[in-house]
Amino acid sequence: MELSLAKIAKVIGGEITGDVNKKISGAAPFDDATENDITYAINAKFIKRLDETRAGAVIVPLNYKKKSKKNLAAVKMPYVAFATVLKLFYQPPKPETRISANAYIGKNCMCGKDVSIAPFVVIQDNVSIGDRVVLHPGVVIGNDVIIGDDVEIYPNVSILERCVIGKRVIINAGTVIGSDGFGFAPDGKQYHKILQLGIVQIDDDVEIGACNTIDRATFGKTWIRKGVKTDNLVQVAHNVTVGENSVIVAQVGISGSVTIGKNAILAGQAGIAGHLEIGDNVTIGPRAGIAKNIPDNLVVSGTPEMPHRLWLRVQRIMPKLPELNKKILEIEKRLKKIEEK
Amino acid sequence: MELSLAKIAKVIGGEITGDVNKKISGAAPFDDATENDITYAINAKFIKRLDETRAGAVIVPLNYKKKSKKNLAAVKMPYVAFATVLKLFYQPPKPETRISANAYIGKNCMCGKDVSIAPFVVIQDNVSIGDRVVLHPGVVIGNDVIIGDDVEIYPNVSILERCVIGKRVIINAGTVIGSDGFGFAPDGKQYHKILQLGIVQIDDDVEIGACNTIDRATFGKTWIRKGVKTDNLVQVAHNVTVGENSVIVAQVGISGSVTIGKNAILAGQAGIAGHLEIGDNVTIGPRAGIAKNIPDNLVVSGTPEMPHRLWLRVQRIMPKLPELNKKILEIEKRLKKIEEK
Amino acid sequence: MELSLAKIAKVIGGEITGDVNKKISGAAPFDDATENDITYAINAKFIKRLDETRAGAVIVPLNYKKKSKKNLAAVKMPYVAFATVLKLFYQPPKPETRISANAYIGKNCMCGKDVSIAPFVVIQDNVSIGDRVVLHPGVVIGNDVIIGDDVEIYPNVSILERCVIGKRVIINAGTVIGSDGFGFAPDGKQYHKILQLGIVQIDDDVEIGACNTIDRATFGKTWIRKGVKTDNLVQVAHNVTVGENSVIVAQVGISGSVTIGKNAILAGQAGIAGHLEIGDNVTIGPRAGIAKNIPDNLVVSGTPEMPHRLWLRVQRIMPKLPELNKKILEIEKRLKKIEEK
Structure with a gap:
């Protein structure tokens, strides 16, 4: 496909400087782009080197002022614009819309139009599947599951009984939705399983990473709300709620x-202890261990959690601890000497 | 199903105060229960609010003394009693006991009675499967595996050759049992694989979470003993033994x-270094990094591990480190001043 | 199989002391070996107890000097020699070389000779598969994937479109290769997906553990180079490169x-922040949180990372923090007293 810069500007809402008729046929990163590609320059590092890219056009921030021989598209949010441009040129072709003869489909399946169901998919009984849903090979859909329109579920994902998946949800390979929550009643000798009777509900526009484990609630629902994005190997325990448009980076663990x-934003490998409330717009630093509630709008890091700026200072002191220890011993000696006088 | 309180009391061993003929048809949490449900109140928070639940009956601790208009069932272990009551009302129906025509079953499979084998299950050669076993879709059972009675294995679980699974074991979706241990001999340039010749043995009444990885032993066995419960995304390396009724919370890693x-009890995201011995009744705090043996009955936390109470105190000091550092610098100045006099 | 010690010595390059005609039929660990087994003794602990093993022969280091009644094979690298001996006796039989009638194979599959494709494997379109490749049950191979000779892929692994796998690669069960990188452009309200257009390339002689997640690059490739070994539950984000013969232990997370x-060597549960460069021959300690570049040849540990020896000292101080805090308060009092005089 080939599009003029003028046409691209219409889609991304940009203001063109240079040749509006310039034909663009692809998009690429700053240093890899060729004459026919559009690229983007957000931060100072790339903006400074703007004339060095071979790209036929560059998406820049609205406040970009310098002169350049390059064709420029100035937009409010260049990275979002680049995301849009990528979709223009590269939106991957959907798999053929057909139901494989090698899939297994149970009783009373309500199936939308233009779905794609790959070989060795299992759809158990009373499942409802929306329009244009894509189920890759090895996907297992349990009894009474509901899946909205335009959902794509990658290979070997398991969605267990009664879970509810919204529209435009993407679930990456190997993930488990609706495993039993970790609930046991100890009698002093052994553990008795608490039946996990709830479900997982995943709302619209969520993307779940690969090999996530999202447990069903004991009662009610574990709830991943609209627009949430999770990275790989994330653990979400029973009865957790993740609020709209929150981001959970790889290997985070969220307790019950x-x-x-x-x-x-929960950065990578962070952990949240059970029954806590994490507020709106909170950012939790990588590897933080959160043991108490975090009010709205805070940025916290460390174990125990503390304001992020404090954590940066604590981090600088930690390698000095042996030295500080030595100083204290020395101070004590000097003090003793003085006191003895 | 509807049961009188008297009937329920028989099952859970409780002492009824109130209407023994009260009919109960379900069980629910304190705030969600309706007139026909039984609920439970363990801790002070709920016991204080006892009259607020709409539940038709409440399971309370034996030592509960206060008067209440509620029908009460006083038992020694209310949470265990509630687990039992849940099973009374909600034990999920077992899948149909049939072997899917879409399953693949290898040579010499010894299969018990009343098993349920879903579509696209693979059972390789010389496998032994007990009575009432349920294999969900996409499960792969390797050569020479032995599976005891009443085992349930959720979708897309892989159990590799020669592993042995006891009775009443539950394995949640996506888990791998019997992957190769991580053993390599370095020659200074590259690594040579040490064949992993052992197995994984899982004893009776174990529940394994979703997306666990339990490696086979180099020689002998990796051994998950009776009654162990693991949460999701737990790593168990080769030649590990986990003792009876131990509990391993999500994302814990146990080295070889x-x-x-x-x-x-190993709390979430903890890690145990290789070749260590962790005693009976030990509790390891969340995110603890254990680098030495832990004797019986200790509660340890932190990295490095330390007594849990000490860790709580250390945690309170850590955010003060910049302040302490400042104090020390100041003290040194003051000392110098005095010394100079 | 039975081999004389002389024959074994030829294979492992060893120097025999004792009976070169001694017949050996297996290999086992020091304390489990029987009269017909060969074992190995590397470290002082086992070398000291050399006469206690029942093994018919012992692999020892070249510098082993003591007299022993045992038959000895002295080699430069005993552990590598033992790895070789294990392969001599126990190399597991390859699965039957046949393509299951229950596998699904798409269009234009180029398939080498002597491959083994298990039931319910899915190979999508335009896939190239080398000689002697083994695909276990439930494996999914996406469109345009290339797989080299002598690769073994364990059950329920997903390899997504266009990824490239070298020769002699082993991929353990449940792993996902080529899931979408975690890339989203925020517009202040929601996140826009950045299409992930690159691939994962895995070079020769790599072994990937169970339930790994290795994301495809946004552009270009995520690259696991020759001889790399990863343990279980490892996260490798988009556009990561892991250099030759590096080792990544369980539950490590590597950011984009x-x-x-x-x-x-990246020890267990370590985490590396995005865009960093970790040098050649670097060792990163268990649970370390790496937030800056690490030059070649360093050994670092801790969060924040520091030289490993310093970290050991810091670890010894940490449990003393409450005590140090107390000392400082006391010092201040004593100082004040002196100053007041």
Whole structure:
């Protein structure tokens, strides 16, 4: 496909400087782009080197002022614009819309139009599947599951009984939705399983990473709300709620009954103890261990959690601990000497 | 199903106060229960609010003394009693006991009675499967595996050759049992694989979470003993032994040749270095990094591990480190001043 | 199989002391070996007890000097020699070389000779598969994937479209290769997916553990170079490069665009922040949180990372923090007293 810069500008809402008729046929990173590609330059590092890219056009921030021989498309949010441009040129072709003769489909399956069901998919009984859903090979859909329109589920994902998946949800390979929550009643000798009777509900526009484990609630629902994005190997325990448009980076663990607000960011390998409330717009640093509630809008890091700026200072002191210890011993000696006088 | 309180009391061993003929048809949490449900109140928080639940009956601790208009069932272990009541009302129906025509079953499979084998299950050669076993879709059972009675294995679980699974074991979706241990001999340039010739043995009444990885032993066995419960995304390396009724919370990693005693609790995201011995009744705090043996009955936390109470105090000091550092610098100045006099 | 010690010595390059005609029929660990087994003794602990093993022969280091009644094979690298001996006796039989009638194979599959494709494997379109490749049950191979000779892929692994796998690669069960990188452009309200257009390339002689997640690059490739070994539950984000013969232990997380050098060792549960460069021969301690570049040949540990020896000292101080805090308060009092005089 080939599009003029003018046409691209219409789609991304940009203001063109240079040749509006310039034909663009692809998009690529700054240093890899060729004459026919459009690229983007957000931060100072690339903006400074703007004339060095071979790209036929560059998406820049609105406040970009310098002169350049390059064709420029100035937009409010260049990275979002680049995301859009990528979709223009590269939106991958959907798999053939057909139901494989090698898939297994149970009783009373309500199946939308233009779905794609790959070989060795299992759809158990009373499942409802929306329009244009794509189920890759090895996907297992349990009894009474509901899946919305335009959902794509990658290979070997398991969605267990009664879970509910919204529209435009993407679930990456190997993930488990609706495994039993980790609930046991100890009698002093052994553990008795607490039946996990709830479900997992995943709302619209969520993307779940690969090999996530999202447990069903004991009662009610574990709830991943609209627009949430999770990276790989994320653990979400029973009865957790993750608020709208929150982002959970790889290997984060969220314990049972935690509530996370809207627009939160949980960086990689962080852990949240059970029953806590994490507010809206909270950012939790990488590898942080959170043991108490975090009010809205805070940025916290460390174990125990503390304001992120404090954590940066604590981090600088930690390698000096042996030295500090030595100083204290020395101070004590000097003090003793003085006191003895 | 509807049961009188008297009937329920017989099952859970409780002492009824109130209407023994009260009919109960379900069980629910304190705040969600309706007139026909039984609920439970363990801790002070719920016991204080006892009259607020709409439940038709409440399971309370034996030592509960206060008067209440509610129908009460006083038992020694209310949470265990509630687990039992849940099973009374909600034990999920077992899948149809039939072997799917879409399953693949190898040579010499010894198969018990009333098993349920879903579509696209693979059972390789010389496998032995007990009575009432349920294999969900996409499960792969390797050559020479032995599976006891009443085992349930959820979708897309892989159990590799020669592993042995006891009775009443539950394995949640996506888990791998019997992957190769991580053993390589370095020659200074590259690594040579050490064949992993052992197995994984899982004893009776174990529940394994979703997406666990339990490696086979180099020689002998990796051994998950009776009654152990693991949460999701747990890593168990080769030649580990986990003692009876120990509990391993999500994302814990146990390195090779570690031995864990009975009734231990490993909280979420903890890690245990190789070849260590963790005693009976040990509790390891969340995110703890264990680098030495832990004797019986200790509660340890932190990295490095230390007594849990000490860790709580250390945690309180850590955010003060920049302040302490400042104090020390100041003290040194003041000391110098005095010394100079 | 039975081999004389002389024959074994030829294979492992050893120097025999004792009976070169001694017949050996197996290999086993020091304390489990029987009269017909060969074992090995590397470290002082076993060398001291050399006469206690029942093994018919012992592999020892070249510098082993003591007299022993045992038949000895002295070699430069005993552990590598033992790895070789294990392969002599126990190399597991390859699965039957046949393509299951229950596998699904798409269009234009180029398939080498002597391959083994298990039931319910899915090979999508335009896939190239080398000679002697073994695909276990439930494996999914996406469109346009290339797989080299002598590769073994364990059950329920997903390899997504266009990824490239070298020769002699082993991929353990449940792993996902080529899931989408975690890339989203925020517009202040929601996140826009950045299409992930690159691939994963895995070079020759790599072994990938169970339930790994290795994301495809945004552009270009995520690259696992020759001889790398990863343990279980490892996360490799988009555009990461892992250098030759590096070792990544269980539950490590590597963020996007990180470059790791040759012969590096990343111990269990470590995490590496995005866009960092980790040099050749670097060792990163268990649970370390790496937030800056690490030059070649360093051994670092801790969060924040520091030289490993310093970290050991810091670890010894940490449990003393409450005590140090107390000392400082006391020192201040004593100082004040002196100053007041």
